Amino acid sequence: MKKWAQKLGMVALLLALWEGLSRSGIWSPHLFPGPMKVAESLVAMAKDGRLGSATLRSLGRLSRAYLLSVSIGVPLGLLTARVAFFRNAVKPVVMGLQALPSICWLPLALLWFGLTDAAILFVVVMGSVLSIAIATEDAVNGLDPQLARVASTLGVRGPRFYFGVLLPGALPGIVTGLKLGWSFAWRALLAGELLFVSGGLGQLLTMGRELMDVPQVMAVMVAIIVIGIAVDRVLFQTVETRLRRRWGLTATV
Amino acid sequence: MVRALLARWKKWRSSLRLLQPAHVDPGRAKISIAQLGHRYANKVVALHDVNLNVRTGEFVCLLGPSGCGKSTLLFALAGHVEPTGGTVSIDGKRIHGPGPDRLLMFQEAALFPWLTVRGNITFALAARGIPRDERRARADTFIRRVQLTGFEDSLPHQLSGGMKMRASLARALAVDPAVLLMDEPFGSLDAQTRVHMQELLQSIWMRTAKTIVFVTHDVQEALMLGTRVVLMAPRPGRVVRDLEVHLPMPRSMEDARLTEMARHVRRLLRHFEVPDSEHPTPPPRRALPARGLLRPSPLPSR
Ligand SMILES: Nc1ncnc2c1ncn2[C@@H]1O[C@H](COP(=O)(O)OP(=O)(O)OP(=O)(O)O)[C@@H](O)[C@H]1O
Ligand SMILES: [Mg+2]
Numbered sequence: 001m002k003k004w005a006q007k008l009g010m011v012a013l014l015l016a017l018w019e020g021l022s023r024s025g026i027w028s029p030h031l032f033p034g035p036m037k038v039a040e041s042l043v044a045m046a047k048d049g050r051l052g053s054a055t056l057r058s059l060g061r062l063s064r065a066y067l068l069s070v071s072i073g074v075p076l077g078l079l080t081a082r083v084a085f086f087r088n089a090v091k092p093v094v095m096g097l098q099a100l101p102s103i104c105w106l107p108l109a110l111l112w113f114g115l116t117d118a119a120i121l122f123v124v125v126m127g128s129v130l131s132i133a134i135a136t137e138d139a140v141n142g143l144d145p146q147l148a149r150v151a152s153t154l155g156v157r158g159p160r161f162y163f164g165v166l167l168p169g170a171l172p173g174i175v176t177g178l179k180l181g182w183s184f185a186w187r188a189l190l191a192g193e194l195l196f197v198s199g200g201l202g203q204l205l206t207m208g209r210e211l212m213d214v215p216q217v218m219a220v221m222v223a224i225i226v227i228g229i230a231v232d233r234v235l236f237q238t239v240e241t242r243l244r245r246r247w248g249l250t251a252t253v
Numbered sequence: 254m255v256r257a258l259l260a261r262w263k264k265w266r267s268s269l270r271l272l273q274p275a276h277v278d279p280g281r282a283k284i285s286i287a288q289l290g291h292r293y294a295n296k297v298v299a300l301h302d303v304n305l306n307v308r309t310g311e312f313v314c315l316l317g318p319s320g321c322g323k324s325t326l327l328f329a330l331a332g333h334v335e336p337t338g339g340t341v342s343i344d345g346k347r348i349h350g351p352g353p354d355r356l357l358m359f360q361e362a363a364l365f366p367w368l369t370v371r372g373n374i375t376f377a378l379a380a381r382g383i384p385r386d387e388r389r390a391r392a393d394t395f396i397r398r399v400q401l402t403g404f405e406d407s408l409p410h411q412l413s414g415g416m417k418m419r420a421s422l423a424r425a426l427a428v429d430p431a432v433l434l435m436d437e438p439f440g441s442l443d444a445q446t447r448v449h450m451q452e453l454l455q456s457i458w459m460r461t462a463k464t465i466v467f468v469t470h471d472v473q474e475a476l477m478l479g480t481r482v483v484l485m486a487p488r489p490g491r492v493v494r495d496l497e498v499h500l501p502m503p504r505s506m507e508d509a510r511l512t513e514m515a516r517h518v519r520r521l522l523r524h525f526e527v528p529d530s531e532h533p534t535p536p537p538r539r540a541l542p543a544r545g546l547l548r549p550s551p552l553p554s555r
Contacts, residue, residue, distance in 0.1 A: 146361065146363050149357075149359070149363070150359070150363045150365070151380075152351045153331055153333070153351050153355075153356055154356070154376075154380050154381070154428065155351070155352075155353050155381055156376075156377075157380075160379070168365070169365075169367075246408065247366050247410075248409060248410025248411075249366075
């Protein structure tokens with residue numbers, strides 16, 4: 001309860017500061033609107049459906065790309081951890097490509113796929129798949145050696161070992177990787193959407209700039225923050241906490 | 254005074270008669286360990302020239318101070334450690350790696366943390382190819398035997414250390430391997446639970462003629478449970494005595510003969526723990542009546 005009060009207090013303080021600054025007249029109110037103006041713009045966009053459709057569009061894209069990333073990244077991570085060829089040959093490539101910021105893939109994606117959804121999907125996948133693969137590999141390598149020994153003395157082998165011991169044993173680490181991958185994907189998506197006409201939240205942001213509508217720009221920024229926090233807190237945090245509790249990894253029971 | 258001394262001497266002699274050197278024909282042994290040596294990567298010689306033959310249905314206790322290679326020997330038997338010298342054979346066949354005929358129970362409970370107590374057992378049964386519809390009943394039977402009824406659906410982290418160990422014991426017993434290798438399984442239990450678990454293990458052993466190799470620090474425990482006690486000494490880890498315990502089962506802790514044997518075994522252990530150079534008094538072996546009851550085991554030349 002106290003935690004919430006502190007959080008709300010901080011938000012209220014920031015909003016008040018923001019309102020105060022915008023009213024002080026240091027900057028033109030066109031360029032630095034107060035929170036009320038931004039809220040109005042947000043409500044207006046929500047009412048005429050622009051915000052909703054843009055959000056749906058962005059999240060739809062994101063989920064498709066993310067699913068693709070997960071279904072490539074997790075097996076890739078497993079393979080790099082368990083198969084010598086992947087460890088020796090593929091891992092250096094993965095590590096090298098990981099150094100490339102995802103948006104650098106956009107020019108190539110545009111040349112390959114043209115101005116299509118596929119181009120953005122490609123950028124998002126490239127932005128998140130490698131970090132998911134690396135986190136999965138780490139999690140698998142970090143499996144408690146004791147559990148590996150028990151599995152072998154119990155005669156747990158083959159698929160039963162992979163799905164019954166290795167994967168669940170590495171799951172807390174994998175979920176952390178998935179969370180990281182999600183935040184990379186979210187960033188890559190908006191970067192991609194900003195750069196060409198796409199009909200998502202990124203485009204709403206670009207349009208606001210072109211119309212010199214600063215409240216709209218700020219409103220979309222607020223919406224992006226809220227969505228980001230919501231997915232991170234509501235989805236991943238819950239899953240992660242539950243998992244860690246069940247696995248007995250939290251101090252308090 | 255003289256009578257008291259005589260009584261003590263008689264007790265001493267009887268305890269010796271109850272502890273006789275073991276002679277097992279390697280050809281007829283279930284487990285046959287020959288010239289086994291193991292040196293870890295850090296050059297520690299954990300085992301040196303260990304020879305040990307175990308018959309089917311024997312309950313062998315490995316006894317010795319910390320660091321004398323008990324766990325290493327057990328790991329080699331389980332196939333988790335590839336020894337750097339010598340051979341381990343089961344039923345005459347050299348072993349390479351873990352096999353379905355053996356099961357190792359670790360010093361720690363080593364349960365799968367994401368599975369419930371019952372889940373841990375059924376998972377192990379599944380790995381051993383037990384049909385699905387038998388697993389649950391079998392798991393519950395052994396959960397009952399280790400007195401964990403009511404905790405079937407608890408997760409390992411919700412159990413106390415002793416309860417985890419009992420769950421681990423239930424898992425090992427449910428799997429029902431021909432050879433059960435146990436590494437100080439009861440070390441972390443309180444005295445009362447410990448006695449319960451010892452009795453349980455003994456009753457199951459007497460019923461199933463399982464071959465058990467049991468590592469322990471506790472001399473009393475070894476003499477309570479074992480048909481044989483194998484004494485080991487450190488630096489380098491080696492077997493110094495291999496004694497058969499001729500006391501009928503079930504045994505009682507209060508038995509004076511057991512106490513006397515324990516005293517004798519402790520004296521032997523103490524003697525071998527101290528390097529020879531620091532040991533001016535002659536070894537008790539020479540002080541024994543020349544009846545050949547305790548076979549002077551070949552000590553490795555150093
Ligand atoms: N993985 C390892 N790497 C290097 N040295 C090891 C390793 N495991 C054990 N040792 C060494 O080998 C020797 C025997 O160890 P081992 O664990 O077999 O002893 P133990 O008799 O089981 O002792 P305890 O009763 O304390 O469990 C010790 O000196 C130890 O330092
Ligand atoms: Mg040990």
